[in-house]
Amino acid sequence: MRDIAPVVLWIVLVAFIGTIFFAWGMDFRSRQKEPSVGKVGKKRIPLRYFDKMVSIEREKQRQQAGGELSPYQAKMIPRQVWETEVSRILHQKAFKELGISASADEVFEYIKTNPPPEVLNIPAFQTDSVFDTTKFVEFLNRPESFDNEGMRQLEAYTANFLVPMNTLRRLLEVGRVPSPSEIAYEYRRRAEKAVFEFAKVEAATVGVDSAAVTDAMVKAYYEANPDSFFSESQAELYYVRMQKEPTPEDEKAYYDEMLQVKARIESGESTFEEEARLESDDEASGKQGGDLGWFSKGSMVPAFEAVAFALDSGELSDPVKTQFGYHLILVEGRREQDTVEEVKARHVLRKVMPTMETLDSLESLAERLRAQAVENGLVAAVSGHPGLHVDSTGLFSKGEFIQGIGYLFGATSFAFREDLGTVSDIFESNEAFFLLQLKRRTDKGILPVAEVRPRITEHLMDSVARERAREHLASAVAALGPEDSLPMLGESDSLIACGVTDTITRNQFVPSVGFDNEPVAATFALPAGARSGVIQTSKASFVVRPLWRDTVESIPWDSPAVRQTRLSLMSDARENAYYAWYQNYRDKAKLENNLSEYYMD
Numbered sequence: 001m002r003d004i005a006p007v008v009l010w011i012v013l014v015a016f017i018g019t020i021f022f023a024w025g026m027d028f029r030s031r032q033k034e035p036s037v038g039k040v041g042k043k044r045i046p047l048r049y050f051d052k053m054v055s056i057e058r059e060k061q062r063q064q065a066g067g068e069l070s071p072y073q074a075k076m077i078p079r080q081v082w083e084t085e086v087s088r089i090l091h092q093k094a095f096k097e098l099g100i101s102a103s104a105d106e107v108f109e110y111i112k113t114n115p116p117p118e119v120l121n122i123p124a125f126q127t128d129s130v131f132d133t134t135k136f137v138e139f140l141n142r143p144e145s146f147d148n149e150g151m152r153q154l155e156a157y158t159a160n161f162l163v164p165m166n167t168l169r170r171l172l173e174v175g176r177v178p179s180p181s182e183i184a185y186e187y188r189r190r191a192e193k194a195v196f197e198f199a200k201v202e203a204a205t206v207g208v209d210s211a212a213v214t215d216a217m218v219k220a221y222y223e224a225n226p227d228s229f230f231s232e233s234q235a236e237l238y239y240v241r242m243q244k245e246p247t248p249e250d251e252k253a254y255y256d257e258m259l260q261v262k263a264r265i266e267s268g269e270s271t272f273e274e275e276a277r278l279e280s281d282d283e284a285s286g287k288q289g290g291d292l293g294w295f296s297k298g299s300m301v302p303a304f305e306a307v308a309f310a311l312d313s314g315e316l317s318d319p320v321k322t323q324f325g326y327h328l329i330l331v332e333g334r335r336e337q338d339t340v341e342e343v344k345a346r347h348v349l350r351k352v353m354p355t356m357e358t359l360d361s362l363e364s365l366a367e368r369l370r371a372q373a374v375e376n377g378l379v380a381a382v383s384g385h386p387g388l389h390v391d392s393t394g395l396f397s398k399g400e401f402i403q404g405i406g407y408l409f410g411a412t413s414f415a416f417r418e419d420l421g422t423v424s425d426i427f428e429s430n431e432a433f434f435l436l437q438l439k440r441r442t443d444k445g446i447l448p449v450a451e452v453r454p455r456i457t458e459h460l461m462d463s464v465a466r467e468r469a470r471e472h473l474a475s476a477v478a479a480l481g482p483e484d485s486l487p488m489l490g491e492s493d494s495l496i497a498c499g500v501t502d503t504i505t506r507n508q509f510v511p512s513v514g515f516d517n518e519p520v521a522a523t524f525a526l527p528a529g530a531r532s533g534v535i536q537t538s539k540a541s542f543v544v545r546p547l548w549r550d551t552v553e554s555i556p557w558d559s560p561a562v563r564q565t566r567l568s569l570m571s572d573a574r575e576n577a578y579y580a581w582y583q584n585y586r587d588k589a590k591l592e593n594n595l596s597e598y599y600m601d
Helices: 005-025 047-065 071-098 104-113 133-141 149-173 180-191 215-224 248-267 272-279 302-308 356-376 378-382 411-417 449-478 486-492 518-525 560-588
Strands: 036-040 043-046 193-202 234-243 291-296 320-322 325-337 340-350 432-442 497-500 540-550 591-593
Touching: 036 047, 036 071, 043 047, 047 071, 071 149, 071 560, 104 133, 104 149, 149 560, 180 560, 193 449, 193 486, 193 518, 215 449, 234 356, 234 378, 234 411, 248 272, 248 325, 248 340, 272 325, 272 340, 291 325, 302 320, 302 325, 302 340, 356 378, 356 432, 411 432, 449 486, 449 540, 486 497, 486 540, 518 540
Parallel strands: none
Antiparallel strands: 036 043, 036 591, 193 497, 193 540, 234 432, 291 340, 320 325, 325 340
16 A cells, blocks of 8 residues: 555545535535625635635645746736636536536546556556556555545546536537538648748838827727727826846855855865856756756857857866856867867856845835835935836726736735825835835726827827838839839838748748738739739738749549548547637626736736
């Protein structure tokens, strides 16, 4: 049983995840009056339960990341858990409506034939270091294997979700067979080839001043698209960012530290490899004693490379500064490979970060500024401090990225819960300290035209630029003779980019043109030598002319390529059948999402 202990541990972990996924289907009537983060149909999701799931997911992601999560990652976790819960509840509902369940034989067969990767590496289930299905099945056949709670939970998870999900997908996949016309179309997309020339004018290269957008244009667009400007309640903040940057004194401290590392190596107190394993901030090479292997010029950043190629074999450098920090470089060998000079080297890297003294000093400054801001406001508090200034975030809604600040934990809660003019406590991210002051809040509804004018102006400027790009290209092409090539246009007009493609298929990415878009479609619709009209995409205007085309006149139905096309379409159709079903089922469900009330940050 000692050999089986890792199995039981794995089962407990899987069962714990399974419990998260389906245990909430139990009776929660005693908690009906608790706050909830939302509802899926009539099913409430209690806040206490949901918050526990968020904590579990946050810890799981921390372990996977090997450290603290970024503010953005932490912010996304409640949304990820919400989607998981919605999916779980909707699938349970669908299983019940469709009468889908799992027999004991189906559960056993599923567990037997779907051992996860963790089980494959357990020695108790291996023969000559290779997973042995017989041993795993013997384990499953022992009644005592299911005497622990972990195995019972695994069995329940498989019966309640995994097997029914397989059944549901098989039902959805029935009849998902591509028709001959679909196979022929896709085969041609993959097999037909062309070479074409093109000319394009990007909207971004056509200068459009905001003066081109009049008040009348803004008003007309605003009145024609009122729903585009509906918004939940929004807030705007003043903020001061105090960046965590190393000072010259910090730089010197790291340089002196690297000199001490060098001294220990040269005195024999330690070896280069030992120092790299203990001190290097380059984790990948540090585990290998700083080994970078052989490399040629052009492989490393210039400052590092210049020193490495100047050292003799066996020579140790002084500290070398690059954008990554300070390095000690030890060259272990030099050689020429096919006339290319190479060196073999190791390094110790220390990233230059603000010291604790610097961070303490910066935090003390933030505390003094806050005290002054509470009395006189943020702008007055910051005046007289070189390098610091007050910025504004612009309006943002709950859950949105905050311009200038980013994903700062607690900032959204502050913005939507405090009174106007309130100065925040000190906020801190990995990059900076912040002080915030609530500038204003708007009510839910259609935003006034003054608030959205910059957005409308930008949209209309883009529209004007695209139209000017189209007109410019159309005018240039009109001046060409019937036999003139499109690349000629680029020789005298800097706004026009031209080129000739390699041999391409319909579903291939084409540099400077794009993937499976209008210009590519036009190429395969035109006869060789015919020039298209102006084709507009979201970013540019194009004219194309196919120079050569290899068309498919008849479909070789018995060929391996056609069989592969059929299998590929069948696989895509079956996968799309499930996702289309789920999206449709989800869209019809009555969802009530209150996440923003409890997880603004």
